[in-house]
Amino acid sequence: MGKMMPSQKRTRSSKAPVHFEDFETxxxxxxxxxxxxxxxxxxxxxxxxxxxxxxxxxxxxxxxxxxxxxxxxxxxxxxxxxxxxxxxxxxxxxxxxxxxxxxxxxxxxxxxxxxxxxxxxxxxxxxxxxxxxxxxxxxxxxxxxxxxxxxxxxxxxxxxxxxxxxxxxxxxxxxxxxxxxxxxxxxxxxxxxxxxxxxxxxxxxxxxxxxxxxxxxxxxxxxxxxxxNSKLYFFLNPSDGWLSAEELHQQHQDSYQPFTIHINLEELGVTEGDDYQLTQAGAAVINSESLSDIMDLNPADIDLPQLKLNLNGQVLDFNTADAFTPLQLACYLGQVDNVAFLLAQGANKDYHQNNSGQFPLSLALAGYAQSPGNENKYMTVLNLLVFHQANIFAHDRLDRTFVQQAISVLSDRHFAALLNTVKSRKDINELFAYVDENDHDVVLYSIKCKAFNKLGLLLELNPEYFEKTFDSGNTNDARAFESAVEGYTSQQKRALYSMLTRGGQSLPPSVMNELEVSNTRGFSYNR
CATH class of the missing domain: 2.170.270.10 (SET domain)
Known part of the structure; x- marks a missing residue:
């Protein structure tokens, strides 16, 4: 395989697609x-x-x-x-x-x-x-x-x-x-x-x-x-092939046009004044035009990457400058109609930038965070992506899945709405399995972020989380919880204990010890 995109994140249980009792080659x-x-x-x-x-x-x-x-x-x-x-x-x-x-x-x-x-x-x-x-x-x-x-x-x-x-x-x-x-x-x-x-x-x-x-x-x-791996290697897409960026440009020369970007697109690695070769769809999205109004749009060009040029007007190769797709751009800009159009045309909803690792869901979250007052349109974009089965377990270079990123970005109300959409998916059972570089799953990540309302929503979805997840003999679980509550005051720990046990749930000894629980009277969690 050589060096390639990051390996799968650690999980609390083995997650091979199929387990084999035996095999022969x-x-x-x-x-x-x-x-x-x-x-x-x-x-x-x-x-x-x-x-x-x-x-x-x-x-x-x-x-x-x-x-x-x-x-x-x-x-x-x-x-x-x-x-x-x-x-x-x-x-x-x-x-x-x-x-x-x-x-x-x-x-x-x-x-x-x-x-x-x-x-x-x-x-x-x-x-x-x-x-x-x-x-x-x-x-x-x-x-x-x-x-x-x-x-x-x-x-x-x-x-x-x-x-x-x-x-x-x-x-x-x-x-x-x-x-x-x-x-x-x-x-x-x-x-x-x-x-x-x-x-x-x-x-x-x-x-x-x-x-x-x-x-x-x-x-x-x-x-x-x-x-x-997540720190050093490229994220690969099915479309990443044997052609260089310039060779790809030459092969599809009729689909590209030179374009000077007139806005900053920080999360995409684009600065105002950068020169690109854009496709018709990419230029339309940059100009906030409706893709559905373009009569001669070639469906085969939907996923062609937008290519950055150097100062001499030459196309930079993929390992030098991240490309991006029209869908990624539309998600970052919160263009609901264009996102819906591109998804209907079969655009790759999980395309990753090879270097940054940005993908449509993460870019929509970034747009949400950077556009106060426009949160609702970004929520519509997120719901469209989730509805079209975008991979909610796609991760960044810190191994944080989309849901973990959403915990730190979305308001409590919007996270509740997103979770309501996510929980209808067939892969919902995997939500609690993926962990980041600190061994934090979505529950521990919520605790780390002190996102208690979101934590409550997640535990409502999985009320037996601690019973199913924490093995009393597993020191890794104990260390992960310890790092999640690092920086908590004694009062915050006791309030967290009150919240975690308010439904009568019991906690494993390792969690109890870390919360320093002896007397919880006077401390409570109010949602």
């Missing part, structure tokens, strides 16, 4: 078991035999290949890899599967990741939701300790290509098939890992969870977390 067809007394690679010592068994699924037995057969197999594999666009693997390391849809995919460099040779997997034709493109293959380790031991012995090894499945590890860092090139996204994933069966063997299928257009990048949620 093509690398398991012939392998050496890892013993407790001896750590060694859990793969076949004869990769060419592996390839034979993978390419020709009718084989029932392991076979010894002659020199000629190995040469033929190597040529077949090289042709396969060349057709896919893979030029940075040895043929002996490629482990295909019987389900690989090589007709649907291609491996290409990702322009945004060019500094470190990053590649991605792209659709070569439109792919329908539910399509299986292949099996995730790689070297298999029987246990997490075995993989940890391997990493300790090999300084360059890490978790970038590994997947934990029911205590076992499949690692595609050196060996695997084209699925190893799928980059990561925990906000715009369009693929998933799911258990399947091939002739009695359990396998890890790679399946589309959304319709994917030709040219879009495959993204998958690996459900792992590294502290540094």
């Amino acid at each position: 093509s690398a398991n067809l012939k392998r050496s078991r890892i013993k407790k007394t001896q750590i060694k690679r859990n793969v076949s010592s004869e990769p060419n035999a592996l390839l034979m068994l993978s390419l020709f699924s009718g084989e029932k037995k392991e076979v010894e290949l002659t020199g000629r057969e190995k040469a033929v197999l190597t040529r077949k594999t090289r042709v396969l890899m060349t057709g896919l666009g893979i030029d940075n693997m040895e043929t002996r390391d490629y482990i295909p599967s019987t389900l690989d849809r090589t007709d649907l995919v291609a491996v290409k460099p990702v322009n945004l990741l060019q500094a470190f040779g990053g590649r991605g997997l792209f659709a070569t034709q439109d792919i329908a939701q539910g399509t299986v493109i292949g099996i995730y293959t790689g070297e298999v380790f029987d246990s997490v300790p075995a993989f940890d031991a391997y990493k300790a012995e090999h300084p360059g090894a890490d978790d970038s290509y590994s997947m934990t499945v029911a205590g076992r590890i499949v690692d595609a860092a050196r060996k695997g098939n084209f699925t190893r090139y799928i980059n990561f996204s925990d906000t715009q994933d369009n693929m998933e890992f799911i258990e399947g069966h091939i002739k009695g063997r359990k396998v890890v299928l790679v399946r589309a969870i959304k319709d994917i257009m030709a040219g879009q990048q495959f993204l998958v949620n690996y459900n792992t977390h590294e502290e540094r």
Whole structure:
């Protein structure tokens, strides 16, 4: 995977899309078991035999290949890899599967990741939701300790290509098939890992969870977390491809026009006087024009990014200057009608700026905060986005989800209205699972912000929060609560205790101890 967008935020419970009790990959067809007394690679010592068994699924037995057969197999594999666009693997390391849809995919460099040779997997034709493109293959380790031991012995090894499945590890860092090139996204994933069966063997299928257009990048949620990722790496979108910003501009030259921005757009990284190449939709939004009145607006241009120019009039590349979409701009400016129009046209409601990480929901919140007196129109924008299933768990570089950001921005009345919209969604149960860089979920974040009215609303939605969330033996929970009430006075702690227990709820000992509760008389919380 290399360096890419941030990994999934920590959660209080494992949130893999599908949990697998067991799995098999093509690398398991012939392998050496890892013993407790001896750590060694859990793969076949004869990769060419592996390839034979993978390419020709009718084989029932392991076979010894002659020199000629190995040469033929190597040529077949090289042709396969060349057709896919893979030029940075040895043929002996490629482990295909019987389900690989090589007709649907291609491996290409990702322009945004060019500094470190990053590649991605792209659709070569439109792919329908539910399509299986292949099996995730790689070297298999029987246990997490075995993989940890391997990493300790090999300084360059890490978790970038590994997947934990029911205590076992499949690692595609050196060996695997084209699925190893799928980059990561925990906000715009369009693929998933799911258990399947091939002739009695359990396998890890790679399946589309959304319709994917030709040219879009495959993204998958690996459900792992590294502290540094949200701080350092790019946010990736399905539209982030192999073209540079200038190449994209040239390819769609008829859709762009030079434009000097006449206002400051701080959250988008735009300063008054900056020169851009804007699309027709982008220019209309900047000029506060109605998109629905433009008769010749090309729907294919809806998600084209607005491109910044340097002082010489050259298009700046994506890793240098953040681009933005017309929808992001309309959300930031609170243009209700244009937001509704763009959403109806299928605009990407979760598009992230690669560097800043801003997305439509976060930009609408920023506009709300910066436009006193116009809060209602921004609330309409937020409700439109939520209604159209924008990802409410999209996060910023501090790992704060949209809902956590809303806690610190919206008024109590508007937060209540937003929560009323959010709670009708199917993914509402995940609301309390995501935590920020300080291990604060929405409840602890409300406590940290002293947003007690919002805290009350959240606890009404989840009255058993403390009972379900806090494990008496989990020191991480205790530390998270401790940091949430850091800076509280004794009186504030007692008032918080009064609020948390006003419905007769009991609190875990770690919370009681941190609140220094001995006598709560005279302290109360009034909502």
